[in-house]
Amino acid sequence: xxxxxxxxxxxxxxxxxxxxxxxxxxxxxxxxxxxxxxxxxxxxxxxxxxxxxxxxxxxxxxxxxxxxxxxxxxxxxxxxxxxxxxxxxxxxxxxxxxxxxxxxxxxxxxxxxxxxxxxxxxxxxxxxxxxxxxxxxxxxxxxxxxxxxxxxxxxxxxxxxxxxxxxxxxxxxxxxxxxxxxxxxxxxxxxxxxxxxxxxxxxxxxxxxxxxxxxxxxxxxxxxxxxxxxxxxxxx
Numbered sequence: 001x002x003x004x005x006x007x008x009x010x011x012x013x014x015x016x017x018x019x020x021x022x023x024x025x026x027x028x029x030x031x032x033x034x035x036x037x038x039x040x041x042x043x044x045x046x047x048x049x050x051x052x053x054x055x056x057x058x059x060x061x062x063x064x065x066x067x068x069x070x071x072x073x074x075x076x077x078x079x080x081x082x083x084x085x086x087x088x089x090x091x092x093x094x095x096x097x098x099x100x101x102x103x104x105x106x107x108x109x110x111x112x113x114x115x116x117x118x119x120x121x122x123x124x125x126x127x128x129x130x131x132x133x134x135x136x137x138x139x140x141x142x143x144x145x146x147x148x149x150x151x152x153x154x155x156x157x158x159x160x161x162x163x164x165x166x167x168x169x170x171x172x173x174x175x176x177x178x179x180x181x182x183x184x185x186x187x188x189x190x191x192x193x194x195x196x197x198x199x200x201x202x203x204x205x206x207x208x209x210x211x212x213x214x215x216x217x218x219x220x221x222x223x224x225x226x227x228x229x230x231x232x233x234x235x236x
Contacts, residue, residue, distance in 0.1 A: 052078050052131075052152065054165035062171040069137045073150045073166040077131045085155040086128045090121070090135050093147045101148065102135055116143070128152075133165065140172050 053076040063069035071090070087105040089112070091098040102121040103112040113121075122136040133150055148170060152163045 051160070052076055052154070052163060054152065054163040056164055057166040058168075059166070060169040060171065062173055063137075063140045064173050065141060065175045067140060067175075069140050069144070069170055069172075070134060071137065071148055071150075071168045071170065072134045073132075073168070075131050075133065075152060075163065075165050078128070087153045087155070088123065088127060088133050089151045089153070091149050091151065093149065098149075101137070137170070140170070142172055144170060145172050146170060 055075070057073065059072065061069055061071060085105060087103070089100060089104075090102040092101050099114045099116075100112045101114065101117045102123060104123050104127075117137075120138045122138070123133060124130070127133045133152060135148075135150070137144060146169070148168045150165045150168075152165050154161045154163075
């Protein structure tokens with residue numbers, strides 16, 4: 001018996017791909033002794049492949065403009081034999097289009113990442129073993145507002161290889177700017193010299209004027225006429 005295997009359809013952000021078997025000599029299928037079997041969608045090896053369970057969590061987070069946003073996403077640890085390869089992709093929904101924010105298959109790969117998010121995202125390297133595919137988005141800005149969806153894909157592909165693990169709504173808030181305190185006005189060196197001279201002149205003037213006033217006040221006291229004694233009334 002001759003077996004033909006057709007891999008399952010796969011989905012991507014560009015569309016859906018299907019497998020097609022083209023028979024060039026259909027008459028040979030009717031000849032005695034020619035038996036064919038077509039397997040679609042899975043093989044015995046795939047039935048023992050690793051699997052994960054995603055809660056399809058929906059949440060919301062907020063971050064201040066210019067800061068870092070943490071988009072949480074968790075799934076159960078893999079059960080069964082380890083997958084040959086696992087990939088994670090964070091996508092943002094924009095105008096009926098899904099923009100790749102982060103793509104990672106054991107290491108960060110920027111080939112599929114939109115240029116707006118270069119060097120701004122981070123996922124820990126052992127995310128698959130820990131079941132934690134949370135993403136950090138640094139230096140958030142107003143244009144980052146929106147819905148983010150996380151997909152985890154196990155390889156080799158099969159009908160249940162892709163998992164939509166979580167959906168997170170991000171809100172970016174404007175940073176609160178405080179008015180800076182006014183700085184003291186710094187005088188130029190020329191003004192500092194002028195003020196110093198004025199203070200010197202005032203000080204010298206006071207030192208010269210106060211003794212003169214003291215002497216003058218004593219002189220005035222000595223020259224004053226004596227007080228007229230009041231007349232005493234005599235009794236007759």
